[in-house]
Amino acid sequence: MPRPGPRKNPMKKISKIAVNISLLFMSLMCLLVISEITYRLYQRFTRGTPFAMSINMFSDRQLGWKGKKVFGDTKSVKYKIFVVGDSVTNGYGVEEKNMYYSIIGKELDAEIFVYGGRGYGTLQEYMVIDRYFDEINPDLVILQTYGNDFINNLWELETASFFNKNLMIRPYLINGKFEYRFPKFLGRLRVF
Template sequence: MKQILTHKTSVFGCFFILIILGGCVKNEIANLDSQGKNIICFGDSLTFGYGVNPDEAYPSILARLVDRPVINAGVNGNTSAQGLVRIKNDVLAKEPFLVIIEFGGNDFLSKIPTSQTASNIEKMIKIIQEGKAIAAVVDISSGPFLSEYKSLYRQICRRQKAIFIPDVF
């Protein structure tokens, strides 16, 4: 399991770099001219790196692949509502260039309606973009239980001019 997670985080890092370097058309993504300094990985235990060594968490792998500081702002057990509460201190206060949003798994486990999770993700994107940073949302869908999130997150990203990173898990 640990090898699979490490492989998937490496694939995610490479995929992410391809998106940033060439996969985005300027008018499709908001704030590509961001003057921020840091990449903020903002999410729950998947971002934090629960179950793997700290250097195997995707923010650590990403930090080795890019030429910008990467900050891991993942908190085990967080829901999207809890992420909204901490977005000012954990994201906006850190001079973000790009914020990678990864929430939803704990919402699902807590039986929070997908519509509420989607609303929270959309609010996060708006807050991040108002702070002049690029917003990216990670597809958390894995198997039949979370498949609804994929289409919701993709629609939100298209509407809000954010990056959607599909098929990570």
């Protein structure tokens, strides 16, 4: 009669599988990080695309959010164009000379004033225009909008939306007054 061999511990097998899955996952993550860095470096050296966020981003203490502000000379006698918009105007990752407003300014020989930010709604854009209009005294205002900008104006719509929110406290016009809320269910309870 054959002698039974030692019993195999099933936990050892599960442990080995878990280690192998973890190693595979970490290897894939390293590969993704290396690929992302390589792609960004390639874009940087072949197209001049910035490696990281625009240095023109700033935090506007008066309005209470981050944005991009590129202002020309307010005393210029050139035709003044004030461009206000969201992420398209912010132009994350695009060189300043390639932005649509830079091309407009160059083609029209105009003085350009730009204010844009990722996730802005038209209410925020209105607040920017209201704040800077008298300082700039523009001949033309360009309001760059996108479909989600209108969703970003209503707290109820933005709260219900899965994709069209930037998860930041923003102003909403509620009962004729500006009210800052977080676009999430019970968002009025969130405190920063």
